[in-house]
Amino acid sequence: MTSQPIPLDLLPDSATIAIDGSLSLGGCSVSELAEQYGTPLFIYDEDHIRERCRQAVAAFGVDRVIYASKAFLCSALARLVSEEGLLLDVASGGELFVVLNSGVSASRCVLHGNNKSVDELEMAITAGVRHIVVDSFDEIGRLEVLRERGLPIPQLMIRVTPGVEAHTHEFIATGQDDSKFGFNLANGDAAKAIARIQKNGCGKLIGVHCHIGSSVFAVDSFAKAAAVMATFAEPYGLEELTLGGGLGVAYTEGEVAPTITEWGSVLLDACQALRVQAKVSVEPGRAIVASSAITVYRVGTVKEIPGVRTFVSVDGGMSDNPRPVLYGSGYEAFKVSDVVAARPMNARLVGKHCESGDILIFDGYFPADLEVGDLIATPVTGAYGHSMASNYNKVPRPAVVFVSGGTSRLVVRRETYEDLVRFDVG
Ligand code: LLP
Numbered sequence: 001m002t003s004q005p006i007p008l009d010l011l012p013d014s015a016t017i018a019i020d021g022s023l024s025l026g027g028c029s030v031s032e033l034a035e036q037y038g039t040p041l042f043i044y045d046e047d048h049i050r051e052r053c054r055q056a057v058a059a060f061g062v063d064r065v066i067y068a069s070k071a072f073l074c075s076a077l078a079r080l081v082s083e084e085g086l087l088l089d090v091a092s093g094g095e096l097f098v099v100l101n102s103g104v105s106a107s108r109c110v111l112h113g114n115n116k117s118v119d120e121l122e123m124a125i126t127a128g129v130r131h132i133v134v135d136s137f138d139e140i141g142r143l144e145v146l147r148e149r150g151l152p153i154p155q156l157m158i159r160v161t162p163g164v165e166a167h168t169h170e171f172i173a174t175g176q177d178d179s180k181f182g183f184n185l186a187n188g189d190a191a192k193a194i195a196r197i198q199k200n201g202c203g204k205l206i207g208v209h210c211h212i213g214s215s216v217f218a219v220d221s222f223a224k225a226a227a228v229m230a231t232f233a234e235p236y237g238l239e240e241l242t243l244g245g246g247l248g249v250a251y252t253e254g255e256v257a258p259t260i261t262e263w264g265s266v267l268l269d270a271c272q273a274l275r276v277q278a279k280v281s282v283e284p285g286r287a288i289v290a291s292s293a294i295t296v297y298r299v300g301t302v303k304e305i306p307g308v309r310t311f312v313s314v315d316g317g318m319s320d321n322p323r324p325v326l327y328g329s330g331y332e333a334f335k336v337s338d339v340v341a342a343r344p345m346n347a348r349l350v351g352k353h354c355e356s357g358d359i360l361i362f363d364g365y366f367p368a369d370l371e372v373g374d375l376i377a378t379p380v381t382g383a384y385g386h387s388m389a390s391n392y393n394k395v396p397r398p399a400v401v402f403v404s405g406g407t408s409r410l411v412v413r414r415e416t417y418e419d420l421v422r423f424d425v426g
Pocket residue numbers: 068070071089112172211213214215244245246247283284285286287323327383384
């Protein structure tokens with residue numbers, strides 16, 4: 001229960017509040033951006049993303065940070081993170097295509113995926129990705145076939161499930177034995193995979209990889225995984241060790257997440273204590289982009305059902321942010337024209353989709369004078385929002401703008417109704 005204004009530390013770094021209480025990001029008025037580009041609108045603070053990239057590179061080193069592009073990917077973002085010295089993790093042929101199409105070299109890409117097709121593997125090897133993280137014996141079989149067909153020999157890592165519980169939502173925990181990802185360490189599959197690759201020469205094995213899960217706040221879970229992985233990898237004398245992404249961020253009042261710098265020191269201290277000789281890399285997605293963005297919506301309906309609940313409906317919903325529905329994730333909201341307003345009104349923030357589960361905030365707090373036509377924003381929507389957006393109810397996906405130094409640039413245009421029928425052929 002709160003009637004407090006939105007905690008300002010949930011807003012992107014460049015957020016400023018004018019004397020009239022309205023919000024600017026990157027020197028641009030958010031309500032003017034909403035007028036210019038329409039709503040719903042994802043606004044990313046470009047300098048905020050660069051700062052998180054720089055923190056990560058300062059902690060782990062150039063080319064030791066691999067941005068997990070599934071968190072948010074478009075051409076402008078691919079170029080931005082690459083300029084900042086990050087490599088890119090792509091988990092499908094589509095993600096690889098977007099990165100290559102942006103002009104970033106394949107040599108900066110790492111291919112992931114628990115079910116890569118022959119076509120995806122061929123595309124990645126032909127393009128010349130930095131390495132492929134192998135996930136199954138079936139995939140090794142596919143790599144053997146491609147090798148026999150005369151494709152170049154790719155660099156490989158194997159993904160290992162280290163048996164470490166990540167203390168996060170079960171859908172985004174991946175390090176435990178009961179996982180569709182990677183080779184099980186405890187039952188000997190990981191060792192067998194290494195033996196098979198080293199014997200058959202379908203690739204040059206350069207290291208091992210693990211990713212214990214996403215939205216992890218307990219940095220000691222990462223240190224535990226590092227210890228398991230270092231012990232496993234040590235006898236093989238491999239050059240590289242990737243310890244995954246997964247660092248959590250604060251979404252709501254009172255949540256405190258470790259910084260990228262803190263994550264770096266815990267992980268690297270653990271590796272140093274274990275005398276790890278290999279080069280250590282990480283794969284953050286959320287920690288790079290989540291808090292850099294807000295989503296701006298326009299309120300269309302305020303429905304008060306006395307004694308039951310008030311519903312505030314906006315012009316987006318589960319199609320631009322499915323996280324509350326999928327994981328029960330919490331968010332906060334505030335009024336763009338009055339950021340520091342008290343928020344005494346309890347209401348459910350919902351979207352415009354045809355189902356009751358279309359919820360953005362289950363139990364939110366809003367200014368008492370909130371009314372139809374107001375702009376409201378949810379902060380910390382930069383990761384797994386636009387990237388998991390859908391066209392449910394044939395709602396066009398929102399535009400994305402980057403702001404910096406007083407200017408805005410459209411990096412993903414809003415979909416049109418024509419886009420909705422572009423793939424219909426009959
Ligand atoms: N590396 C691998 C192999 C991954 O599978 C992932 C995320 C990452 C790195 C990056 O994790 P991050 O640093 O972003 O936590 N849709 C969910 C998150 C799914 C994460 C999938 N893999 C959500 O909205 O919370």
